[in-house]
Amino acid sequence: MDPLVERAREAAENAYVPYSEYTVGAALRTADGTVYEGCNLENANYSNSLHAEEVAVAEAVKNGHEAFDRIAVTSGARDGVTPCGMCRQTLAEFCDDDLVVVCDEGDGETAEYTLGELIPNTIDVETLQEAGSVED
Structure with missing residues (x-):
């Protein structure tokens, strides 16, 4: 098994999901x-829930990393879950289109x-800059 998937599975074991009971774990290298x-x-x-991918990104950035x-x-259901749109956008803030996203089936x-396949033409x-919202 992919060692990164194993780490994601371990992380999912710590999920706090009293409402959906749908555990998700992520491991970001x-x-x-x-x-x-x-x-x-x-x-x-x-709406205040945190997603596994966001938590992993936040921990990495908190520790000085911005290149992945x-x-x-993974999910407890092992259903091939992919990052949601919000998590894809968060990943796109720090990652190029060639970030490899491995989904546990x-x-x-x-x-x-x-990542480019999952979220083309990201913001x-x-x-x-094109919209004039930030300077060059």
Whole structure:
């Protein structure tokens, strides 16, 4: 099994999901090989919930990393879950289109995508510059 998927599965075990009972774990590898894990944390109002990928990115950035090359995502259902749109946008803030996204399908099976495949034409600094929202 992919070691990054194993780390994502371990992270999912710590998920706080009293409402949906749908655990998600993520393991994000930095350019230097350091791995940061995240799990989903639900809140009764749902909108304040944190997603596993966001938690992993936040932990990595908090520790001084902003370059990533691979992320694995899993759920307790082992259903091939991919990062949601919000998480894809968060990843796009720090990652190029070639970030490898590994999705756990169970029984040692995975599906792999690039971030560019999952979120083409993302909103980025160039988008904001073209709109006049930020300076060059």
